[in-house]
Amino acid sequence: MKETLVTISKRTGFAISTVSRVLNGQAEKYRISRKTVELILAEARRCDYTPSLLAKGLRMKRTNTLGLLIPQVSNPYFADIASAIIREARSHGYTVMVVDTMENEENEQEGIRTMLSRRVDGIVAVPCGRTPDHLEKVNRSVPVMLVDRSFERTSLPYVCTDNYRGGVEATRILLQRGHRRIACIQGVPHSMPNRRRVQGYLDALRQAGLQEEAIITGDAFSLENGYRQTKLAVAGPDRPTAIFALSNTILLGAVKAIRESGLRIPEDISVVSFDDNPYLDFLVPAITRIGQPVEEIGKTAVRLLLESIREEVRCRTQLQLPPERIVRDSVANPRTAK
Amino acid sequence: MKETLVTISKRTGFAISTVSRVLNGQAEKYRISRKTVELILAEARRCDYTPSLLAKGLRMKRTNTLGLLIPQVSNPYFADIASAIIREARSHGYTVMVVDTMENEENEQEGIRTMLSRRVDGIVAVPCGRTPDHLEKVNRSVPVMLVDRSFERTSLPYVCTDNYRGGVEATRILLQRGHRRIACIQGVPHSMPNRRRVQGYLDALRQAGLQEEAIITGDAFSLENGYRQTKLAVAGPDRPTAIFALSNTILLGAVKAIRESGLRIPEDISVVSFDDNPYLDFLVPAITRIGQPVEEIGKTAVRLLLESIREEVRCRTQLQLPPERIVRDSVANPRTAK
DNA sequence: GTGAAAGCGCTAACAC
């Protein structure tokens, strides 16, 4: 049978309230005698007392638990984010319940329901819907923090990469080498990170007076999409001299297609990708890329969320953290510019 | 203010118990009239009633929650396992609390404490200690299921890869090509997966009458370890013609060292690795490897655990699932055998 | 310095 305050109370002869106070470190506050404190602590240790956070949560209306909605835990990028969030939460005494939404809005909604039922103190979400409506509604009952992805106009707080700037930088890396025909292979068109990256790409081209040259294709953050679009691109008459892949998965597809076509990176075609990953240094050549500050995103999101829980106010901070250029060997001058 | 059974009870005029029964789908069982049912359901929907699983858990002594202890969520291999576990649990109506133990036994113990306090119905663990003692003790109060790693002699149930067989198969792939000097670069020596893989390697050599040729080095599942050991191995006088890396990370270090030394894979030296990962197909050459049935491991572990929770008996199943050979292009005949 | 008791939201045994 489980130990409770009652059993300890009975065995030590002190009242439940006294036991509770001692076990919560409130002995001082209530000026409970040293002797009592020690007796109770000893007994608690002896019987391996494990306080019920269920009962405590029910009483206190706080569970020290956060909910985390992630579109795909097995995706290394999301795993990194989840990892950062879980660790940061733990360092503040919070535990995290994770729901894998599998990029499905229904799963997301159901996940939110379970979390609310479990009375989480706050929710961190990488949202997968097209609109913030539902999450905004949830935010009225429990604080919500968006991570990685956000929405066009929303009052919800978020922490993500400055994807626009990432798009600009990636494109500039190529422009500086003299590339003019740069194919941008995108992921899910309506998603915010995608739109911002594309916008960055377009603006960089525009500033270079190359707006006419924009080539935007693709529709999914997948290897298949990267492969298909690259196949098409290199087969066409006016082959691009460089490819900007908007994600790791797209990049892999692109690399596969390029290799199959017999072209060499970077001699025949340059490549820049988004997202960091240790493996990218082991491809030949190593891939030049725009890394996202994953660790910082997770940490910051949790800190802001916990703060808003503590202060009992809704957080309104919307943060875009700067991406990181990781220059390797997949970019060279275009042939035509030689 | 939050809605509860009481508020609904008051507003509809029915007793709390009636409301409870209806909302739990027990209307039939208690032969509650259609009208009552509809009124109550309507009101619950209207006010967006969210049942408190805290209160329910307190009352029922079941929370429909599992605890998951993972040594490093950001490691793609563990992320895959976590993903499978989370999804399988969800499909049975369970939510998962994840603790990242960071390969630290203290964190593991603390993680267990929080989980027990939160009254999880069961715990899935990739343990990081050297002995099963503590987990066996925990198993007396709540069912524990080991995953990926196990212990030499333990009564705890587990589901993992047949690492011994993996070690044998990897080694045989090399032996069949005529390799005789095969360096095995291991990870943490005392860990079960490592020991079993090494044992498989040794037995495969023995069966080929090559026990004298065994070369076992290394001490960590890390890129650095793989790099260092490979550097030493290729620099030595009697260079191995093949390397068996006991993990992905070790492999990457090995590849780096081999490239730096100017040797080519597989012409100068063959390579076989453990663990699957999509990126391995994009290295040049693509790496031949032994994949672990991660999805199945996670699924099976959760199923067995839930079953033992349901039946209220301790599971004693200890399962080793067969690994998968993934043959690519990193193995060739050794030079000397030509 | 310590204790008694109410109540958090829920289920289920028992009553009618």
Added chain:
DNA sequence: GTGTTAGCGCTTTCAC
């Protein structure tokens, strides 16, 4: 068919 009530384990107000 529906209602009353005890109790899950905890915190906290009020009392002494």
